[in-house]
Amino acid sequence: MISLFRDVAGPSLAPGGSVACVGAFDGVHLGHRALLARVRERAAARALTPLAISFEPIPREFFARGTPVPRLASAREKIEHLRSAGVSALLSLRFDAALAAMPAERFVEDVLLRRCGVRELWVGADFRFGHARRGDVALLRELGARLGFDVEVMDDVLVDGERTSSSGIRRHLAAGEFDAAASLLGRRFxxxxxxxxxxxxxxxxxxxxxxxxxxxxxxxxxxxxxxxxxxxxxxxxxxxxxxxxxxxxxxxxxxxxxxxxxxxxxxxxxxxxxxxxxxxxxxxxxxxxxxxxxxxxxxxxxxxxxxxxxxxxxxxxxxxxxxxxx
Missing domain, CATH: 2.40.30.30 (Riboflavin kinase-like)
Incomplete structure (x- = not known):
């Protein structure tokens, strides 16, 4: 069972505080699953709520402005894969013009703190957020030090020396390399x-x-x-x-x-x-x-x-x- 929430506004999803991660999670591949496992582990250790934060449509679809963007999973499939990966609460934000224009600082205050009660946040090293993608790990750490939450960066997950990523999996699939894609997805496409x-x-x-x-x-x-x-x-x-x-x-x-x-x-x-x-x-x-x-x-x-x-x-x-x- 997974509890799904869609809006920035609303009561706190974790009044006692949360350990959260943020990402598009297209495909919920082995790298995503390692990140989600770390969030669950840290939430259990700190007696906090584990949370995942994602977006629909995924940001690259929104910015493509009608140009088809290949997806590894539909919105429904992504939710099911997140559930099977152990996610019990998901904030799947509607990625629209208002969210795209939201300044990075406001995203931290409105989404991470007010809506999700984040006490510890896990992201990838290349994570970007906020208007014009101005937010990054350095800004998160600066705001975290001031507002009272920790920021941790998840190491890349490598399979046979290759970094696990949604874009890499899409390239393998487009080339007909289904075995290579499966090794990164953790299952067949x-x-x-x-x-x-x-x-x-x-x-x-x-x-x-x-x-x-x-x-x-x-x-x-x-x-x-x-x-x-x-x-x-x-x-x-x-x-x-x-x-x-x-x-x-x-x-x-x-x-x-x-x-x-x-x-x-x-x-x-x-x-x-x-x-x-x-x-x-x-x-x-x-x-x-x-x-x-x-x-x-x-x-x-x-x-x-x-x-x-x-x-x-x-x-x-x-x-x-x-x-x-x-």
Missing amino acids: AIGGHVVRGQQLGRKLGYPTANIRLGRRTSPVDGIFAVRVHGIGDRAWPAVASLGVRPTVDGGGEPLLEAHLFDFDGDLYGRRIEVEFEQKLRDELKFDDLDAMVRQIDRDAEQARAILAGEKRLRRTGESRDPAPI
Whole structure:
């Protein structure tokens, strides 16, 4: 169970004081989890309330001003990952023009002190906050010394010598490096959502799919993938999936995640599932006709079955056994 709060104004979330951390927490990766574990540990040692402070949309989405920004997790998924990481109280602030314009000193007074009762604050070394990103660790320490709270900086978490970061994970995913991304995330990248009705063209072609709309979320990956689907009984279901705008049938419409579950017969409409990405097979292509598309889907499905059964892996991302026509 996680208690969620959204506004700067309101009663103190920790009248007896808190140990808190602040961040966008996109993906809630291993570095985030180490930070959250430290907050819980310090809160227990000082008999204070552990708190996490985050933002929705994440700041880089707000400042992108309509330009799509890839996300590792939706707002709902982020909350669920924070809950699984042991967070029991989350202040998820609405990042809007008013919050972006808030001076760093006021953020400390209104958010950290009045709203959260912070007695000890944990941040990353590159943390910036407040109007024009003027606030940093040095300012936090200066204000903390004057206003009565401690500031601690979390060391980077390294995996095989690589710093764990959301931006690094996005780069790995964009390059099709799902194993490298998983080593930093602490789990395989996945997208969840409720199954919606589509055009049912896949059913007519012999490949019925479970469809998930991305809505306002921008995925860091697109193309054709070997995947596993969770949320159907007590097993991860092997599948082949496409994520993109379906140029052959839609001419480039709304992005859609479509998963064809191997050897599955059932109704999934309305059910929430999670599609876990194992390996990229190829980029999305536009075919001359539906027959050509089905022949390639046949090859994709065969290849995905082999990968998920552990029979082989591609030599490099995007390489097909039978190259598709361009």
